[in-house]
Amino acid sequence: MTALTLSTSSAATLRADAVVIGVAKGAKGPVVAIGAEAVDKAFGGKLGTVLETLGATGAEGEVTKLPAASGLKAPVVLAVGLGEAPAKGDGYDAEALRRAAGAAARALSGSKKGAFALPVEDAAAAAAVAEGALLGAYAYDKANSGNGGAAKDKKKNGNGPLAEVALIGGKPRDKAYKAAAERAVALAAEVNRARDLINAPSNVLTPASFAATAVAAAKEFGLKTEVLDEKALKKGGYGGILGVGQGSDAPPRLVRIAYTHPKAEKTLALVGKGITYDSGGISLKPAGHNETMKCDMSGAATVFSTVVTAAKLGLRVNLTGWLALAENMPSGSATRPGDVLTMYSGKTVEVLNTDAEGRLVLADAITRACEEKPDAIVDVATLTGAMVLALGTRTFGIMANDEAFRTTVHEIAEEVGEQSWPMPLPADLRKSMDSPVADLANMGERMGGGLVAGLFLKEFIQDDITWAHLDIAGPAFNDSGPSGYTPKGGTGAAVRTLVRLAERTAAGDLG
Template identity: 70%
Template sequence: MTAVSLSTSTAAALRADAVVVAVAKGPKGLVLAPGAETVDEAFEGRLAEVLATVGATGAEGEAVKVPAAAGLKAPLVLAVGLGEAAEGYTAEALRSAAGVAARTLHGSKKAAFALPATDAAAIEAVTLGALLGAYTFTACRSDNGKADTKTPLAEVALVGAKRGDKAAKAAVERGTVVAEEMNRTRDLVNMPPNDLFPKSFADIATTVGKETAGVKVEVLDEKALTKGGYGGILGVGAGSERSPRLVKVAYTHPKAKASLAFVGKGITYDSGGISLKPAGHNETMKCDMAGAGAVFASVLAAAKLGLQVNVTGWLALAENMPSGSATRPGDVLRMYGGKTVEVLNTDAEGRLVLADAIVRAGEEKPDYIIDVATLTGAMMMALGSRTFGVMANDDAFRSTVTEVAEAAGEPAWAMPLPAHLRGPMDSTVADISNMGERMGGGLVAGLFLKEFVAEGITWAHLDIAGPAFNEGGPFGYTPKGGTATAVRTLVALAERAADGKL
């Protein structure tokens, strides 16, 4: 992964392939953002004029290159846009600008970033944005991505640092940890389903868990799932030759005063089962394990950051395929814990694997359960492709989770769980069916999951169906493909719990 370091050098004095400055849209035209002073001096105070001449406007997402002036050690100046000029720029604006810069400089070895980042929060934002923007997935390329257009920027130096600034150093370290785990999630989501399936995902978790201090991994295979009565996970995986798994990834801290359980939907490929998806809907279904990927990465991040909280991740892994052994519409599954579910649609499978895992997580009596899932197309219809929905059995907690997500830079929206939508899920042959009214389908799925949350446990559900996988072009620090949505939110929730503020 790209390396980020702090440098006490000025932007003009540091040897690099490029120096990055930020610009914004001022009331009278293009303006330079703080941090660009020494670069502007090399241009005799005319840098903004030069950039405007070649078309720079300062718009968010913009990247404009100009040859460096004499006096700069770098041969190239890259100006990235922050949007409207302001006295101070938000963390998200800085993340986005840093991500654009890193994406633009693919193929370069080193860049000096002279962005308006003087305090720890801003430094962390630039670090995270740069590392996320530099991401590329090359595992399946014959040249392993060695072509210049695919090679990520190797090194980022944040210039103008104060010598011995411990807060700045800690900011870089936190940003690096979160970026590493987000990029791990992206790798998992982008892996083809013939390489990532329940057993291989479980094997990855086991290997990484052994390498991460404070983390223990336990894997329930098909035999253990059968013995334990995990009818939801087994029912979804019944149609595949690749058997399902339930993976427990636990991080504990000796001084922890709170415990969190993160539950992730891990459908490594979703054909829809017998209720087969229509043409045009299968091509990206390798991403249906994005929730489990986010949960896995978040536990690892909590461990690496040494948070004083206990965090347990539950990865409910299955491949949903049609075959002679697949669960049929009309079948009744006996879930873990004994509740029975009539399966009316095998493409509503995520809630089935999550239900088993939620019941199992509840047995350990955590203070909070948060599940994460690419659960419903209905949530995409409601909130689009960049915002996830938040539901909960406690209104205050729902508001907290939504606020934490927004503060972390992940757009989220609080959604209700209307009681009148529960009735249509009643079954004539089982305790509940896995389908209800078509309208409000995302809320129906949330109500289904709520049925499996143990009494007295505060629970939230994050439906990340929209933002988990970017089918369009890259923007800011977000690439095409897996995005690692929800990792920042889960890590921030763990931090708040560790501080006793959740």
């Protein structure tokens, strides 16, 4: 994990491998941002002109490296684009700062120390820079893949993540500033924990090993856990989870991991889809769609990391996470299309497509979560390709049985810099899941498939419990190149949204 230090030194005098400054798009060319005054002075006040000569424009995410001028202790200046310069009197958008810091941290991969002299005029801006830099510095440790040699080579060749982020500017001795930095460290560590889990190969991360990881973390952070193995699931009648997992040699698990605060007045339940590998089952996925299906447990990783973050921050809220873990494989014992499963709720479901498995494991976990009567339930899942078609690869959909709650979750996501969009639950689509042999089918109308999946889950929510569903199928795994603070591979999507929701709930501000 990349370390964060708060420095009282000047950007000119701090010793580091590089000093990071911001540059924005101005009306007449690149403009050096606040925080880089000492660096600009070393260039005779002409740093903006030098950068323009090198082709820099200040566009968001643009990175320009140049040798440091005399008088700077760092040998390299790294200028990162912030996008359009704000109007006079306005500060930079927090998300612009996050992305710029992330791009800079990635560009400094293999370095020991980066001095970040980006605009940090208040604690919120400092938190954004710290968060972006720590998330941008992430690199998956190949040792987690069982390839220790690769990990050693990476370290030997100096290709690992930036080791230390030194934050310059602001008020590092201020209590609010320190608290913001500490929150950024805790949050980034847990987003990166989720990324590690998502990136782990499916032969390493099985339902059982994921459950063991949760138990180990619970001991470290004072959380309570309960793990239901295949025998306990059978005894309890968890037909959805068992039905999905019965085709695999790696049996399913249901994990309850809970954080409680003695003064908490509200309880949130989080439910995560944890399909550690999804072949599609008997309804096998076509060629080209299997290679990244280790990421189908991203929802469970998000829930797990959110609960741990709440414990680290000591939030005044009760937070219970449910990890619905299974591997969806085809075999002689696998659930077949046309089979009927009896769910934990007692409802029966006709399985028309075994590749619509996430809703089956979630339904059992949601029913169990409802028994504890939380104030609200949020489930998180890489649930449908239909949501990716609707919203693309960077935006997750939000559905809910309460419009105000859906709006709250959407506003929170936008606040923390996660792209999301509120989606409806059209009642007319429910009829398409009618079944002649069961209470409902796990598939319905093809058009609007992401909404149909949400309607399926709604069938398992008690009427008096507020609920939201986050379909993170698009942003959970990044197949393209890295950008800003988002790496290639697992992203940890929705952790920041759920942590903020927990904080808002702790503050008595649950919508």
